[in-house]
Amino acid sequence: MSYTSAIYLAIFLPVTLIAYQLTPKKHRGKILIGASAVFFWSLSKWLIVYLAGAIVVTHYTAIGIERAREAAFDATPDEIELRQEKSKKILRLGILLVLGTLVVLKYTNFTFMNVTQLLRSFGSSIVYKPHRILVPIGISFYTLESIGYLLDVHWGKVKAIQSLEKTALFLGFFPKLMEGPICQYSDLEGTLFNNEPLQFENLKRGMLRIFWGMFKKIVIADRLAIIVNSIYSNYSDYHGGMILFAAVGYTMQLYMEFSGVMDIVIGTAELFGIKMPENFRQPFFAKNATEFWQRWHISLGKWLKSYVFYPVSVSKTVKKWNQFGRKKIGKFWTRVGTSALALFPVWLINGLWHGPFWNYIFYGMYYFTLLLIEVSIEPTWKKWMKKIHVDMKAGWYRAGQTVKLLCIVFTGEMFFRAPGLKAGFTMFGNLFKDFSLAPIFNGALEHYGLERMDLNVVVWGIIIVFVFDILKEKNKLSYEEFNKLALPVRWSAYYALILAVIILGAYGEGYQAIDLIYAGF
Amino acid sequence: MKRNLKKGTAFLLILAAILFVVSEFINKSYSCNQDMVGDRSKNVVALEKERKDSIDMLIVGDSETYTTLSPMKFWDQCGITSFVGGQSGQQLSEAYNVFQKGIERQSPKLVLIETNMFYRKTNKSTKAMNAVQEFGNKYFSVFNHHSIWKKLVCNRGIKPVQSYKGFLIKTQVASYEGNGYMRRCHGDKRINSNAKSYVEKIVRKCKSRGIDVVFYSAPSPKNYNYEKHRALKAYAKRLGVKYVDLNMKQKILKIDWKRDTIDRGDHLNIAGAEKVSNYMIKYVSENYKLPDHRNDPSYSEWNKLAANYNKEEQLSISRIMAMNTGRQTGTKNGKRSNN
Known part of the structure; x- marks a missing residue:
């Protein structure tokens, strides 16, 4: 279940919203935690224990740090120093546990492979066979959030969260699990724990943002992915204009996808009245x-x-x-x-x-x-x-x-x-060989899995997104201004956007679902 | 609050109405021109358009169906009306949907289920996702056929493909070089539990309606092995369903893996399909009493289609033979062609 899947949009989100609204205010946080657990489980199954572990470690480390610091205020200078040392030790232990998990899961194979390779260059015969290590979704994101929060508590910038439920929600809130944004505690504490009832205004605003994100992701990025993947998987066969196209195409794909998913993430949080920091x-x-x-x-x-x-x-x-x-x-x-x-x-x-x-x-x-x-x-x-x-x-x-x-x-x-550093240099070298833009314009791109009509959608989609970006840059586009327009105009805009996503989306027959790029990091 | 609720409801109702209108427009567009339908959905749409209660045998499954069993041969040899409701990469949830559509307008007496999809990987969320998508597709065809806009805007995308009651004539040749892929062993390859739930739904429904069910495995070194054979045989026995594993009938079928496959042992071409169809015609006519409609004037269009089919089949097989001869003698015609 990813943010752009039918099950997320048509089942998971509506069910969570209804359950959230029907639950008494003080228990709404539990609904969000439950939804986050279901979401995480759907992607990483039992690896949820890593997230649970990170939550528990972060929670008790923060409390430990704060207790050590608080005791220091009414103590003698020697005691203060001692307490600060203790606070530092607790901080180091907490960071070691959460960061250590990330390092072991993500970098063990890389480290051992490079060390053995280095030793082999000195004549060693050691061979390292990489192990298959399962990495939970979003570990790179919640680990940074945990470290940032612990440091903030240690520096006295924020108070330690006293409720485990709130720490769980801060680290595991489902909209940001897959691709961030990497939130600092101060970014969320104002709205994440308010448990406000659903507001019609928030729902409208959130849904608009979600569909705009869907437009960027499944109308533009997923189409670009087909052609970009095709060129990158056979990168050595291409040179000049095609390499340039691959580089530009991937940058556009990444921008449309990552910023599109951020729109969905921020829009989802907005449905619950939660403000998330912008990522683009x-x-x-x-x-x-x-x-x-x-x-x-x-x-x-x-x-x-x-x-x-x-x-x-x-x-x-x-x-x-x-x-x-x-x-x-x-x-x-x-x-x-x-x-x-x-x-x-x-x-x-x-x-x-x-x-x-x-x-x-x-x-x-x-x-x-x-x-x-x-x-x-x-x-x-x-x-x-x-x-x-x-x-x-x-x-x-x-x-x-x-x-x-x-x-x-x-x-x-x-x-x-590029699929590796060597491949990156090969592509960079090939960029200057037989440079010609002809393959981009002579219809050759149609042989990479996209029809001409698909390419037109990509081009027009990018133009539309950049027009909106220009308006935003010039402060001429805001939801508040849009909301002042007459109802038929606003509703027409909503319907046009929804229909564009449904009709022009690169999903279903003839297309393959494209995984979220940053979810893999 | 009440005002907002009313507004929200009105918004959703208008949206549903728009989607319904667009879906109807799409339905009309492809009812006028069936070639507009995407390749994967063509058989399903064509099945819906078959004359009511005219199909006696329904075949469901993935691409192994429309490359192995030819309804025109069933018709030609014993007057059985059959239809291949297969789709490339068909999931069992989709097969169930096709089966449902089949029994809504038709009264088949026999359902053949190709077993390759029993092993298609699906997890629980895929299952739920399929259910959501099926629901959407059922009531708003815009979700399923949304890409039709390309064909409406630009006719270049329309590629007519001749289908013979769901069967596709494939003429490419890419040899399978291995041998003995059904070597006996002791293990069983577990069948996907999500797949099982749909299979059992189909079987239950068939039994309640007095429809016979047969599981069959198309010859395919790429997709089958003895472990799967053992598991499928045991599963069919448990459900009380007959099972025909054509991978175990190599000697009778005489499939020439150098010539009869289009993609190195994944699918069969028309030369291979002819052998499989002949075997299954014999099997069906010996085990089930399906009516012979050849002298029924209301089925005259089947005779016309069969005549075209026979011509194309002969031509295609002779082309494959020539290609094979060319390869053996090292001539230019022997160039491999990939699907």
């Missing part, structure tokens, strides 16, 4: 790679910023480097060094978080390098532009920035989607 904010309108990551998979970027970037930036190592740098190597290189020290772990974790594959690590390092370059040269660049009187807000300059950003993003996604 028109990413292709960013000026550079740094801004792109403030608009693309926002919750991951925010998590890495809060729990990796900031702690590293204020760490003793960075402070020492700053002191050393200012004296010895000057302001510019000190800044570059500081940025490198703080950004490197961020992007290494970003790459590794996506999965135990070298192309993901390369993807992280690719953005690390680009962002470091941007951070390092930005002040100097601005000075130069000012000197030669270039208006950095001019249309032509913005267009140039967009082209540069698109090249960066398409290249990154090409490596990200």
Whole structure:
């Protein structure tokens, strides 16, 4: 059962809504937990014990941390230090348990395979046979949420949740189980536990968002997946324009799918009156790679910023480097060094978080390098532009920035989607061989499992989504404004969207259900 | 609150009305032109259009059905009217649906169930999903046939395929090189429990209506082995249903796996289907008394269709023979063709 399946939309969601509404207010949380358990079970069966374990560990670790900290307030300085140490120890143990589970389940094979390969290059004859390790759905998402929450409690930013039921709901709330967003406790605490009755306004708003997400996912992304998968699975046969098409196509597929699923997720939460943080904010309108990551998979970027970037930036190592740098190597290189020290772990974790594959690590390092370059040269660049009187807000300059950003993003996604790092480099090399755009326009694309009419739907679908993105970027599109329109206009828009999903959706005969990309991470 | 409830209900009723109208439009479109229906649903739609109470034998199953049993041969040799309601990758839930449709307008005396779908993987959520989809498809055909818009907008997508009461003539050849795939062993390959529930529903319904049921396994090295044979035989015995495993009749059928398969032992071509059909005609006529309609004027269209079929069958088989001869002598005609 995934968010776009008929059973989720036609059975699971309505039944959960009805049960939620009919249950007395104080027990509604239990309905959401029950629904989350059913949802998780439908995808990962008995692996639900890992989620249950993470909930219990997170809950009691947070309480332990808080108790250790609270006791420290009325104690002597020595006792305070002792208590803080205790709090740290509890935190470390909690993180070790939740993170350790993720690492063991996801990275054991990768680590042993690479270590044995390294040893073999030194003449060892050890052979490691990868084991089949079952990984529960959403483990990468709820593990980060758990770590973030424990750190927040340790830093005194939030109070520990005293009810196990609430911790279970925070980590296991079904709409965000498969693909996030990765929520911080402060994102949800305002609405997640209110157990408010269903509101007609929330239902309308949520359903509209769900169908908009469905449009992006099953009308556009699932069609693109057919052609993209076909090219990537035989990547060495293609060059030039087809590789470019694969890179652009995959980026569009990923954007339509991931942002579409986020619309469904946020829309589902809205049905229950729960506000979830946005995960996308028109990413292709960013000026550079740094801004792109403030608009693309926002919750991951925010998590890495809060729990990796900031702690590293204020760490003793960075402070020492700053002191050393200012004296010895000057302001510019000190800044570059500081940025490198703080950004490197961020992007290494970003790459590794996506999965135990070298192309993901390369993807992280690719953005690390680009962002470091941007951070390092930005002040100097601005000075130069000012000197030669270039208006950095001019249309032509913005267009140039967009082209540069698109090249960066398409290249990154090409490596990200490639079946391995070697394949990524092969594709990158093939991109410049016999470059021609003719195969894209001469009808050759119709041989990859999509008819011309399907391709037209993809193109028009993308245009529609980008028109809406432009309107949103210019603050000319909001639900509130839409809600002010006359009822026949609004209802016509609803019916048009629903019919577009039902009629144009790439489901049923002639299509295969496409798994959610980020659910695999 | 009441106002909102009224509004919500009105919205849903209008939506249902729109879906109903669109579904009716789709139904009309393909009743005018059957080629508009997607390949997978063609047999089901065609079955619905058969003259009431004109079919005596119904065949359900996946692609192994329409590549093995030819209703035209049944007609030609003993005047039995049969129809293949098979679909590519048919799930048992779908087979049940086809069976239901079959007995709504027809009064079959015999139902043949091809067993390959007994092993199609389904989990509980797939089962529930199928049930939801079936419900949607039953009342709003827009869910099932929504892709018809492509054929309505652009006629390029319409590819007429000649179907002979659900059977498709396949002429490709891609040899199966293995041998002895039904080697005896002791294990049983467990039948999917979700599949069982649908099979038993069909069997129960047939028994209550006095319809005979036969399980049959089409010859297919890719899909069958002795473990499945043992499990299917025991299952049929438990249900009190006759079971014909054609994989165990290799010597009688004389399937030439170098020539009679279209995809290396998954499906049969017309040359293989002819052998299987001949065997099953003999089996059915010896075990069941189904009426001979050949002299009944109301079935005259069957004679016309059979005449066309015979011509096409002969032509196709001779083409396969020529291809095979070409391969043996190493000529250009021997080029393998894939489905």
